[in-house]
Amino acid sequence: MQLLENCAQLQAWCREARSSSPLHFVPTMGALHSGHRSLITRAARKLGAADPRVLVSVFVNPLQFGPNEDFGHYPRSLEADAALAEAAGAAALFAPSVAELYPEGQEELTRVQPPQSLQQGLCGRHRPGHFDGVATVVLRLLGLIRPDQLLLGEKDWQQLVILQRVVGDLGLPVQVIGCPTQREADGLALSSRNRYLTPAQRQRAAALPRALTAAAAAPLPAGTPLEAATAGVRQQLEQAGLVVDYVETVCPRSLKPRAELSGLTLLAAAAHCGPSRLIDHVFLMSRAPIVAIDGPAGAGKSTVTRAFAERLGLIYLDTGAMYRAVTWLVQQSGVEAGDADAVAPLLQDLDLQLSTGAAGRQRVSVNGHDVTEAIRSPEVTAQVSVVAAHGCVRDALTRQQQAMGERGGLVAEGRDIGTAVFPDAELKVFLTATVAERARRRALDLEQRGFAVPALAELEAQIAERDHLDSSRAVAPLTQAADAEELITDGLSIDAVIEQLVQLFRQRVPHDAWPEPGS
Ligand code: PAF
Numbered sequence: 274m275q276l277l278e279n280c281a282q283l284q285a286w287c288r289e290a291r292s293s294s295p296l297h298f299v300p301t302m303g304a305l306h307s308g309h310r311s312l313i314t315r316a317a318r319k320l321g322a323a324d325p326r327v328l329v330s331v332f333v334n335p336l337q338f339g340p341n342e343d344f345g346h347y348p349r350s351l352e353a354d355a356a357l358a359e360a361a362g363a364a365a366l367f368a369p370s371v372a373e374l375y376p377e378g379q380e381e382l383t384r385v386q387p388p389q390s391l392q393q394g395l396c397g398r399h400r401p402g403h404f405d406g407v408a409t410v411v412l413r414l415l416g417l418i419r420p421d422q423l424l425l426g427e428k429d430w431q432q433l434v435i436l437q438r439v440v441g442d443l444g445l446p447v448q449v450i451g452c453p454t455q456r457e458a459d460g461l462a463l464s465s466r467n468r469y470l471t472p473a474q475r476q477r478a479a480a481l482p483r484a485l486t487a488a489a490a491a492p493l494p495a496g497t498p499l500e501a502a503t504a505g506v507r508q509q510l511e512q513a514g515l516v517v518d519y520v521e522t523v524c525p526r527s528l529k530p531r532a533e534l535s536g537l538t539l540l541a542a543a544a545h546c547g548p549s550r551l552i553d554h555v556f557l558m559s560r561a562p563i564v565a566i567d568g569p570a571g572a573g574k575s576t577v578t579r580a581f582a583e584r585l586g587l588i589y590l591d592t593g594a595m596y597r598a599v600t601w602l603v604q605q606s607g608v609e610a611g612d613a614d615a616v617a618p619l620l621q622d623l624d625l626q627l628s629t630g631a632a633g634r635q636r637v638s639v640n641g642h643d644v645t646e647a648i649r650s651p652e653v654t655a656q657v658s659v660v661a662a663h664g665c666v667r668d669a670l671t672r673q674q675q676a677m678g679e680r681g682g683l684v685a686e687g688r689d690i691g692t693a694v695f696p697d698a699e700l701k702v703f704l705t706a707t708v709a710e711r712a713r714r715r716a717l718d719l720e721q722r723g724f725a726v727p728a729l730a731e732l733e734a735q736i737a738e739r740d741h742l743d744s745s746r747a748v749a750p751l752t753q754a755a756d757a758e759e760l761i762t763d764g765l766s767i768d769a770v771i772e773q774l775v776q777l778f779r780q781r782v783p784h785d786a787w788p789e790p791g792s
Pocket of ligand 1: 300301302334407410411429432
């Protein structure tokens with residue numbers, strides 16, 4: 274690992290690194306611990322063919338400390354930091370002096386001031402000027418390094434939100450990635466300042482995560498007033514002998530105060546324990562997250578949705594399979610598929626179950642019959658859109674899907690998922706591809722399965738016609754929800770699409786609210 278001490282060395286190294294690989298940057302103030310190790314390890318992870326190089330900075334930034342804070346005795350341990358960074362996969366460590374980073378002095382510096390609305394609450398209120406100092410140093414470092422990714426811990430949630438906002442507002446070409454909070458066995462979030470604690474203080478410090486997790490333990494219905502939760506946390510912290518700075522509930526993105534639970538809500542606290550100021554948070558939710566994936570036929574929704582669900586530990590709700598299952602039942606009952614009055618009675622006692630079988634494969638049963646294979650038959654394929662267009666079928670299955678989604682924790686794929694079934698999903702994606710791209714994929718698929726391949730122009734015409742029918746039909750037409758993210762998959766591999774979906778999800782649902790399995 275290369276040790277870089279001045280800006281000229283840094284810029285030369287970065288230029289060289291960027292020429293061959295993505296450059297990922299982990300800024301720190303040193304005194305590295307396992308929380309930093311996990312950031313560096315994540316930053317070094319291979320993404321498909323890309324093998325990123327990781328730069329870590331160690332700089333105790335005077336601009337972000339208040340006059341009575343611990344700048345003078347903040348722990349400094351460069352040798353140990355270098356060893357940890359190298360072992361975790363860093364390719365270089367930048368450790369400048371204050372004079373090197375601020376050559377014109379601190380008075381003459383161009384400073385960055387993030388929006389006041391993001392600094393009014395939480396730590397911003399108790400540490401005036403702190404986030405101006407953080408934004409100023411991070412922008413200076415980003416300018417020198419010009420990384421592709423900036424990795425920050427979710428532990429400092431307000432810092433993460435502010436830096437994401439500053440980077441967005443200034444249009445900087447860097448992706449800001451939030452990473453999960455790392456904790457000790459008793460729940461205490463890792464922090465360089467934990468080293469100030471005596472064994473007795475260390476024990477008391479665990480009251481902070483304990484109080485917060487207790488408040489988040491049971492899901493609260495939407496609309497629940499949050500005053501009791503904040504008062505409860507405050508009381509537990511005070512009982513443990515901590516001196517509370519704040520216990521607040523806010524919207525995780527705007528950081529505006531929230532008095533009632535609505536959607537994902539941040540419950541954050543800061544308290545002094547002896548010489549250390551501890552901060553921590555949890556997310557309150559009325560249910561686990563829901564992702565709704567919609568889009569035209571042939572855009573590859575099922576394949577990516579299944580893999581995305583597995584990656585994030587979400588249940589995959591394949592609504593298409595449910596419509597197929599009803600179609601199978603209609604055919605078995607000898608009922609005319611187009612006759613809504615004849616189909617309706619079949620829905621009265623419908624027992625439609627989706628479950629996970631061997632090797633994670635989805636099983637589908639209708640009224641006790643396993644129809645997993647049968648619903649893929651050409652006969653079902655030929656009639657599913659006729660059956661799925663009946664209002665009575667849509668109503669029955671929408672109700673069942675909503676019941677399945679009551680506790681959340683799922684990704685649902687299908688027509689009108691984001692508009693009719695889960696209008697309050699945390700993430701809605703309209704996954705699509707141009708007609709030409711879908712025709713090309715269809716041709717490839719037919720060829721691989723040994724079927725005759727029509728001319729591309731003919732396939733394109735068929736697909737365009739299907740799009741037109743789907744989007745103009747009276748019942749559940751294909752429409753993009755106003756708040757859906759459009760993801761055009763032309764030219765992207767399946768892995769790249771999944772990666773983009775994960776990023777969209779993480780912009781809305783932090784790791785600390787919904788961790789990835791095995792993380
Ligand atoms: O989180 C920190 O350690 C610091 O605030 C940062 C981002 C390195 C800026 O000094």
